[in-house]
Amino acid sequence: MRLEVTREAAEAMVAAARGAHxxxxxxxxxxxxxxxxxxxxxxxxxxxxxxxxEIDPQALIDAHRAEREGGPQVVGWFHSHPAGPAEPSATDRAMAAPDGRVWAIWGEENLAFFRAVEGGFEPLSSAIVDG
Known part of the structure; x- marks a missing residue:
């Protein structure tokens, strides 16, 4: 599966990672x-x-509630690795539910995408697209 990521979303993830460092x-x-x-x-x-x-639980509740009411679909999660590579860590593997959701990870100046599946993660090919 090839994942499309809007340029705006990708840039926002990178800015968040750099800003939180x-x-x-x-x-x-x-x-x-x-x-x-x-x-x-x-x-x-x-x-x-x-x-x-740990994503703020209230933000998760609000996102899922909005989705149920016809809002945007929650497709996954993002987090950064300030001192590590853009790949799932041992902690990520232990905590992830095998629900097929996308995990975006920023580390070492790279943004990578994975799908949470039974037994861990599968890497996803991706393309940054306009709008």
């Missing part, structure tokens, strides 16, 4: 199926935000 940035990806159309940064409420992330 040395903490992990995080947020919610919106779009449809194989397309990320929008990224919304959320608070990282984890007690150790320089090493882990």
């Amino acid at each position: 040395p903490r992990e940035a995080c947020g919610i990806l919106f779009g449809r199926e194989a397309r990320i159309e929008r990224f919304v940064e959320t608070a990282n409420v984890h007690p150790e935000p320089t090493r882990h992330f």
